[in-house]
Amino acid sequence: MLCLVHGANTEAMIRVRAAVADDLPQMMEIAKRSVTAAQWTPEQYQKMLSSGRVVLVIEDDARVMGFIAGRGAAEEWEIENVAVAAPARRRGLGSHLLGEFLHHVRNRQGKEVFLEVRESNHAARKLYEKWAFIEAGRRKSYYQNPPEDALILKFYFPQMG
Ligand SMILES: CC(C)(COP(=O)(O)OP(=O)(O)OC[C@H]1O[C@@H](n2cnc3c(N)ncnc32)[C@H](O)[C@@H]1OP(=O)(O)O)[C@@H](O)C(=O)NCCC(=O)NCCS
Numbered sequence: 001m002l003c004l005v006h007g008a009n010t011e012a013m014i015r016v017r018a019a020v021a022d023d024l025p026q027m028m029e030i031a032k033r034s035v036t037a038a039q040w041t042p043e044q045y046q047k048m049l050s051s052g053r054v055v056l057v058i059e060d061d062a063r064v065m066g067f068i069a070g071r072g073a074a075e076e077w078e079i080e081n082v083a084v085a086a087p088a089r090r091r092g093l094g095s096h097l098l099g100e101f102l103h104h105v106r107n108r109q110g111k112e113v114f115l116e117v118r119e120s121n122h123a124a125r126k127l128y129e130k131w132a133f134i135e136a137g138r139r140k141s142y143y144q145n146p147p148e149d150a151l152i153l154k155f156y157f158p159q160m161g
Contacts, residue, residue: 017057030066
């Protein structure tokens with residue numbers, strides 16, 4: 001998907017596309033610098049691309065600035081990771097990624113999408129809230145370093161008819 005994002009004095013070309021192996025170093029760098037993103041090993045990243053997951057990157061003028069990854073089982077899908085490079089945040093890139101992910105899921109007849117988020121991760125919670133995710137549960141002390149509960153958020157595709 002191609003689109004233009006208008007900044008104060010600039011017009012940048014934003015593109016969301018499927019991730020390929022060459023993107024992995026940039027994706028890992030973005031995740032490493034995003035403490036609240038899921039932290040995966042290089043092997044887990046490699047496996048991600050060959051396991052039928054939906055893995056999308058967002059490019060700004062041909063540079064990977066963020067990614068989203070998730071998997072589906074029948075009608076239920078999970079967002080496993082999403083991160084945008086810190087200097088590129090609050091410009092709509094995370095929202096673009098999430099929208100494209102939901103579009104992919106809908107095309108695969110998915111009915112709902114869930115994810116876990118740290119309770120204190122207000123930026124991510126606001127993003128999901130904006131996309132009409134709702135709180136569906138809590139996993140006590142789910143995260144380590146620092147220990148914290150996870151909120152389970154769910155998105156339901158509107159059913160026609
Ligand atoms: C969460 C994250 C992906 C959002 O990416 P982003 O590109 O900054 O998000 P967007 O610019 O598309 O923001 C969309 C909306 O989310 C909300 N939002 C995003 N960042 C926010 C912040 N720091 N504070 C408050 N609301 C925020 C706002 O409602 C925003 O809409 P607005 O800018 O019109 O007000 C990004 O902050 C990130 O990479 N965080 C680190 C990794 C992480 O925590 N991942 C989630 C794991 S569950």
